[in-house]
Amino acid sequence: MRNSAVTPLPVPPPQGARETDGQARTPKAQSRQEPFGVYVHWPFCRAKCPYCDFNSHVRHGGVDEARFLAAYLRELDHFASLAPQRSVASIFFGGGTPSLMGAGTVSAIIDSIANHWTLERDAEITLEANPTSVEAERFAGYRAVGVNRLSLGVQALDDASLKALGRQHSALEALAALALAKRHFDRVSFDLIYAREGQTAKAWAEELRNALGFAADHLSLYQLTIEEGTPFAARHDAGMLHIPNGDLARALYLLTQELCEPAGLPAYEVSNHARPGSESRHNLLYWRGQDYAGIGPGAHSRITSGGAKRALSAIKSPEGWRAEVEARGHGLDSDETLSxxxxxxxxxxxxxxxxxxxxxxxxxxxxxxxxxxxxxxxxxxxxxxxxxxxxxxxxxxxxxxxxxxxxxxxx
Ligand SMILES: C[S@@+](CC[C@H](N)C(=O)[O-])C[C@H]1O[C@@H](n2cnc3c(N)ncnc32)[C@H](O)[C@@H]1O
Ligand code: SF4
Missing domain, CATH: 1.10.10 (Arc Repressor Mutant, subunit A)
Incomplete structure (x- = not known):
């Protein structure tokens, strides 16, 4: 999930913004019966995209997946003790690039979640995938271990734009991955980034119409955000990257709404569109203020206990997080009760x-x-x-x- 659009807002939200003395009173409705989500962050990517400031890292020497899995399972034990007896409505494997995980790793994590909590029979289990051909080969394996929704990072539908975004896949590969995803999964979403360098309203309208023709039940359409500290930010600050802003950015956003609605995919959130009934349950859980456990490096959690909302977050460095989990059973570096x-x-x-x-x-x-x-x-x-x-x-x-x-x- 990405939460940037015309008005980029941070998700998870900032913590401890103001000092107050009151503690959050939790409405009765927000009881243990409310849906609970589990987010699993896999922090590794094949290459770092120049616009991205997510907690994602490249490890040319490879990743010790078995050792990381052991750490994920230990941290899940810890979260089960922090938030016992919940009913899990959604699991989301996000990244980074979770489609670099073996299906066996994904399976072991799902099993552990089902052992710790009640995993609802119709729980939504999403995995974010990059659409290279190598990763597409893994889709059947993910489906076999219980993943029932795939979210593909297509980003653009032409090779020149994909190259400018520093992506590892071609447009053809993305479309092939999308077709394969639709064969294996009833629920498929894909992401596009718009308001890219030099993109006119006409060009975006054409690309989006094309995308709507391929869409399954969900689309995430993110306006390109220049994130501090990224290569795109350096080029932007040096006047070497010009992206639509002001009136053109507004026009692109409004155009997005105008085209998606009649195509049967209205916005249910600033950047997210779905056929009615196909909204991402996981996204909704965040935006409806419900509880979730975030497992893995840099993951955030919101857990209601004793009538108050706790905001927790973990160490961002993958190896630093793993070392902490191995030493003390969790990699959390912040735990605050919200006022x-x-x-x-x-x-x-x-x-x-x-x-x-x-x-x-x-x-x-x-x-x-x-x-x-x-x-x-x-x-x-x-x-x-x-x-x-x-x-x-x-x-x-x-x-x-x-x-x-x-x-x-x-x-
Ligand atoms: C963190 S990525 C994870 C998915 C996967 N690794 C990928 O790149 O396809 C989630 C989504 O965030 C979006 N995103 C990341 N950085 C962005 C930025 N600076 N501006 C707009 N969207 C961005 C992309 O659309 C991406 O698909
Ligand atoms: S593949 Fe996804 S998570 Fe990784 S750097 Fe690129 S946008 Fe970020």
Missing amino acids: AEEAADEYLLMGLRLSEGLDLARLAAIDGRGVDETRLSALESQGLVTREGGRLAATPSGRLVLNRLILELAA
Whole structure:
């Protein structure tokens, strides 16, 4: 999952942004019965893409997969003790490049999750895959061990753009991988990055129309974000990389909505589109403020215990994380209890990304206050938010200024 679009917002959300004394009160509805997710981060890639600032690393000398697997299993034991008796609705293998993992490794992790918690019979089990031919050969193996949804990093549909993005696959390879994925999985998503260097509205419309023709049940369409510290940022700062911004970026975003909706894949989140009923359950879990355990280097977790929300995160360095797990059973380097205001702000930040919006009663139950009526009415009269059936949602124009909405509505 990637959460950048017209208004890039961090996910997982920032922690400890403000010092407050209250603790998050968790609404009754957010009980053990709520869906629980497990995110597994595999931090290795064949090559580092020049735009990417995810926790992903290249190891030319190879990766000791068996030793990492042992560490994943140990950290799962730890999380099972932190969040016992949950019902797992979703598992997500993200990266990095999880399609570099052997099917046996994926299988052992799924088995361990099923041993520790109740794995729902219809649980969504997603794996992110890069569409090189080598990785495509592994799809059948993933399906055989229980993965039931594949998310492919296609990124662009022409070779020149793929080269400019530093990708390891060709357009033909991507389409072949997509066809194979559709053969093995009922649920398939693919990612594209738009607002690339030199991309006009006409060129994006053509590419997106083409993509919609290949789409299965889900598409993630991310606007290219220049991330600090990446080679793209260095080129951008030196004036050597020009990407659409301002009016053109807005136009590309609006065009994306205009083309996807009639094609039967409306946005259910800023950058995510699905056929109704095919939304990623895992993504929804994050944006609906539900709990999840994040296993692996740099993974984040949100766990409700004793009525308060805990935000945990792990050491980013893969070998550093593994050494800690081997020494003390987990690789966590941060564990904070969110204050009531922090938890409410986080729910607001996540919920406003969704087309369905957020539950105002739930928000009020978290911090005991909810949103300020005067500010809310002002945003409503500007056509930026709507309130219906106890839910607050950003309108399409509101979604273009999401950061502003959040600043105005946050506690
Ligand atoms: C971290 S990657 C993992 C998936 C897989 N390794 C891949 O690259 O296909 C998840 C997605 O984030 C998106 N992404 C990564 N960096 C981005 C950036 N700077 N701007 C926009 N999207 C980005 C890409 O679309 C990518 O598919
Ligand atoms: S393959 Fe994916 S995770 Fe790895 S560097 Fe490229 S975009 Fe990032």
